[in-house]
Amino acid sequence: xxxxxxxxxxxxxxxxxxxxxxxxxxxxxxxxxxxxxxxxxxxxxxxxxxxxxxxxxxxxxxxxxxxxxxxxxxxxxxxxxxxxxxxxxxxxxxxxxxxxxxxxxxxxxxxxxxxxxxxxxxxxxxxxxxxxxxxxxxxxxxxxxxxxxxxxxxxxxxxxxxxxxxxxxxxxxxxxxxxxxxxxxxxxxxxxxxxxxxxxxxxxxxxxxxxxxxxxxxxxxxxxxxxxxxxxxxxxxxxxxxxxxxxxxxxxxxxxxxxxxxxxxxxxxxxxxxxxxxx
Amino acid sequence: xxxxxxxxxxxxxxxxxxxxxxxxxxxxxxxxxxxxxxxxxxxxxxxxxxxxxxxxxxxxxxxxxxxxxxxxxxxxxxxxxxxxxxxxxxxxxxxxxxxxxxxxxxxxxxxxxxxxxxxxxxxxxxxxxxxxxxxxxxxxxxxxxxxxxxxxxxxxxxxxxxxxxxxxxxxxxxxxxxxxxxxxxxxxxxxxxxxxxxxxxxxxxxxxxxxxxxxxxxxxxxxxxxxxxxxxxxxxxxxxxxxxxxxxxxxxxxxxxxxxxxxxxxxxxxxxxxxxxxxxxxxxxxxxxxxxxxxxxxxxxxxxxxxxxxxxxxxxxxxxxxxxxxxxxxxxxxxx
Numbered sequence: 001x002x003x004x005x006x007x008x009x010x011x012x013x014x015x016x017x018x019x020x021x022x023x024x025x026x027x028x029x030x031x032x033x034x035x036x037x038x039x040x041x042x043x044x045x046x047x048x049x050x051x052x053x054x055x056x057x058x059x060x061x062x063x064x065x066x067x068x069x070x071x072x073x074x075x076x077x078x079x080x081x082x083x084x085x086x087x088x089x090x091x092x093x094x095x096x097x098x099x100x101x102x103x104x105x106x107x108x109x110x111x112x113x114x115x116x117x118x119x120x121x122x123x124x125x126x127x128x129x130x131x132x133x134x135x136x137x138x139x140x141x142x143x144x145x146x147x148x149x150x151x152x153x154x155x156x157x158x159x160x161x162x163x164x165x166x167x168x169x170x171x172x173x174x175x176x177x178x179x180x181x182x183x184x185x186x187x188x189x190x191x192x193x194x195x196x197x198x199x200x201x202x203x204x205x206x207x208x209x210x211x212x213x214x215x216x217x218x219x220x221x222x223x224x225x226x227x228x229x230x231x232x233x234x235x236x237x238x239x240x241x242x243x244x245x246x247x248x249x250x251x252x253x254x255x256x257x258x259x260x261x262x263x264x265x266x267x268x269x270x271x272x273x274x275x276x277x278x279x
Numbered sequence: 280x281x282x283x284x285x286x287x288x289x290x291x292x293x294x295x296x297x298x299x300x301x302x303x304x305x306x307x308x309x310x311x312x313x314x315x316x317x318x319x320x321x322x323x324x325x326x327x328x329x330x331x332x333x334x335x336x337x338x339x340x341x342x343x344x345x346x347x348x349x350x351x352x353x354x355x356x357x358x359x360x361x362x363x364x365x366x367x368x369x370x371x372x373x374x375x376x377x378x379x380x381x382x383x384x385x386x387x388x389x390x391x392x393x394x395x396x397x398x399x400x401x402x403x404x405x406x407x408x409x410x411x412x413x414x415x416x417x418x419x420x421x422x423x424x425x426x427x428x429x430x431x432x433x434x435x436x437x438x439x440x441x442x443x444x445x446x447x448x449x450x451x452x453x454x455x456x457x458x459x460x461x462x463x464x465x466x467x468x469x470x471x472x473x474x475x476x477x478x479x480x481x482x483x484x485x486x487x488x489x490x491x492x493x494x495x496x497x498x499x500x501x502x503x504x505x506x507x508x509x510x511x512x513x514x515x516x517x518x519x520x521x522x523x524x525x526x527x528x529x530x531x532x533x534x535x536x537x538x539x540x541x542x543x544x545x546x547x548x549x550x551x552x553x554x555x556x557x558x559x560x561x562x563x564x565x566x567x568x569x570x571x572x573x574x575x576x577x578x579x580x581x582x583x584x585x586x587x588x589x590x591x592x593x594x595x596x597x598x599x600x601x602x603x604x605x606x607x608x609x610x611x612x613x614x615x
Contacts, residue, residue, distance in 0.1 A: 066357070109386060117357055121381045127347045128382055131354020131362075138315060138337055138360060145354075158378075161347035169339070 003221050007050070011217050012279045014084070015045045019246045021080035021090070023261060023269040029076070029097040031260035032105060035250055036150060037077025039181040039241040042215045042279055044077065047146060048085050051224055056086035059113050063143050066116045066132050070125020071150030071179060073258075075107040078115070087114035123156025125149060126176065130166045133174035144228070148177045152184030155193045160205065166234045167206030175227045176207075176236040179214065181243035183254050199238055207236045214239025217279045246276050296452045297395055299431035301326025303438045304363055304393075305333045311442065315355055317341060317364045319348045325365035325395045345375040352390045353382035361389050361442070367401075368394035368410035368451055372417055383447050384420040391441045393450045397427070398488065398540030399574045400453035402582045406573040415545025417449045418518040424448045424470060425518040427539075427547075429491035432461040433515055436468035444470055453489060453540075454579070460492035460513075473521040479510030482597055483528035483535045487514050487547050489579075490538035490588055497593035509597060517550055525554040534563040534600055538588055543568040565600055567592070 003011075018041050026032040048054070052065045069078050076096070083090040095101040102111035106120025117128050129147035136143055153159060166174055178198075186192045195201070199209045208230055212219040220239065227235035243257070244250030247269045250259070261269060294302070308314045308330050316338040322328035331338035339355075341348035345366060352362040364371075371379065371394040383390045394413065401408045417425045424444055428434040434452055441448040466474060476491060477498045484494040491513045498509040510532055512524055528535055535555060537548040548566030555562050567587055574582055583589045587596060 062359075117354070118381075118386050121377060123346075124350055124378065124382055127350020127378070128354035128357065130347070131351035131356075132358050133354070134339060134351065135315075135355040135358020135360050138355075139358065158344075158346040158350065161341075161344035162350065164344070165339075165341060165347055165351065168342075 001225070003050075003217055008217050008279060011045055011049060012277070014049055015041050015279060016273060017084060018045060018077065018081055019273045020270055021084070021093070022077050023247065023266055023273070025076050025080060025093055025096050026259070027261045027263070027266045028094050029105070031258060032076040033073040033258050034076065035183065035243040035253075035256035035259070036071060036179070036181060037074045038245045038247060038250065039214070039243045040071070040074055040077060040148060040179045041245065042217060042220060043148060043177055043179065043239055044081055046217055046220050046224070048081055050221070052146070053143065056114065059087060063141060065144045065146060067146045067148070068117045068125045068129045068132070069119055069148050070129070071122070071148060071153060072106040072119030072125070074150070075103070075105050078107055079103050079112065082112070082114040085114070122150065122153035123158040126159050126162035126166070129174055129176070130162050130169070130171055133166070133171040134169055136173055145174045146177070147174065148179060151178055151180045151182065151189055151195060151198070154178065154195055154198070163202065163205040163207065171234050172231055174234050175224065176234065178236060178238050179241055180238055181241045183243045183252070183257060185257050187254055202236045202238070206233055208233045209236055209238055211238040211240065214241035215245060215278050246273050246278055248272055294431060295456050296428070296431040296434050297324070297326040297454070299435050300393055300438055300452065301329035303435045305329045307439065307442065308334050308337065311361065313359065313361050315339070315360045315362050317348050317352050317362055319343055319345045319366045319370065321366045325393070327363065327365040327393070330363070345370045346378050349375040349378035350382050353378070353386065353388055356383070356388035356390050361391065363391045363393060365393045365395060367408065368397040368413045369408060372410065372413040376416060380420050384422045387422045387446045389446065391448045391450070393438065393452065395452050396454050397451040398453065399569065399582050400457070400489070400540065400579050402574065402577050402579040405576050409574050411540070411542045411569045411574065412545070413451060414517055414539070414541050414547065415549070418550065422446050423518065424516070426450045426470065426516050427487040428452060428515055429488060429513050430457060430459040430461055432459055432464045433468065436464055437470075437515065440468060440470050451488070457489050458492060460495055471516045471519045471521060473515065473524045474513040475510065475524070476513050477509065477511035479508040480532055481508045481534070482601060483510040483512060483532045484593065484597070485512045485514050485525070485528070485535060485537045485547065485551050487517060487539055489540050489583065490593070493583070493588065493590045494538060494593055496590040497597065500590065501594055501597055505598070507597065507601065514547060514551070517547055520550050520554065522554045525551055526558055529555060529558050529560050529562045533561070536565045536567060536596055536600055538593060539568045540583070540588060541568050542571055544571055563600055563603065565596065567596055
């Protein structure tokens, strides 16, 4: 079902709040992986407010859908989303990165409610997602596993080992996203270690590829619903995004892979976020 | 009989350690529906294939891709299953070390790893297939339990016991052709509790894996030839280490030697040395293992002889340590 205009407006409001939260936490924490957190906002908001079968009041609900944020460094975008969704008090995030805080830049699932799997080391998420998907199948359960990859981490061989396994075992209860923001720490992905022809790689590993605008709710939503109905092969949604999306001075600037904000820049960021119309 | 075994002792004695593992796991699979198995194109040689044949829907061959296999195991554990993972020790603890550490140990998941071809048990294969670093690596990972069974019967006990031990467990076995030192499994196997195989008052041998049987034979010969009373301890669990049995040996025998099919750095010898040093008591102490080198190639029995890990080598080392002037007084001013 296509999203209604009202739904899209609500999602835009959630995304705006999340972007404000991301820059706030970047300020409180003294620095964060802001760029890659901003690029995945529409993907994550759409999943957490529309598609995931979850219940924040019952976070261990056995039939919940699982989500693995394989690009774990984007925890600064994940933690506030979970807080706003009702898993824990947002005020706790004021201690992000601080001594004894449950929230470090890469979220620990043993400490943070709502995080199914601890991530942070790149190239690990898809393997664990395949394991979860096969586990659901062994147990005869119908919940789905969603995995959000960064594009840079697809340099890791283990991602392709996992892709091979997902395809070999026909893990159609797994839906994979690539947040294709085209930047990694040392520069553009195609300069550091080229990924193109990227979608061809996924296809040749046996995936059905859906390439979409990763900031368009309509496009993402259509791709997710098609992926949910796919029975022949696992699906990867190649979401073309902009690193730093929503804060123009951060967009496509590799320095914002990890950056810090002073109070003036924080205020400016929030004004820019409020002004932008994304989705 | 070991709890995991219901066939007779004769069968257990004619089966290799890995065959015992395969059979026990298959039987446990019938008792526990949540057990799943994984291997990386080594289902046959690690014998997890016995489980795979019996429960094909609960077994996943990852192909030759160990990193993904251990990640998948973490995911399966997160789904509420109990994965048993088997491949060679060298690929488990080094090729996939970070997945074992970050995906499994960090999340404290119920993944049971039965790693084969530990030490130089696959001697003829050469250094690429030896693994004399795994105990050191595994015991440095928080949450991990590390077990090195002495033989097939103890392997059966360990595999069964690891099911009720929460969190990750690493069980290191050899290639599987090692003779048994136990004739029965009913000796009260308990993870973290070492077994005294032979009483003794002059010196204590602390062993794990293949060296246990060799030490038992050496102790018997030393008693007959020299009248020496040698205590033999089977330290089947390296982590958590049974420190009490070491402290008791320090007080009662004042001399300890460790023997292991592992680099002398970081393994059983180092673990025991930590207890000895922290005890604050004087104790003659020596470690025998692979002397910080990549092993020669050869059949394991020749290599164990070369590195002093067989009964003859153990006897020689015992005589050397007993023959040394061992100072128990407080003459610290003597210097080195």
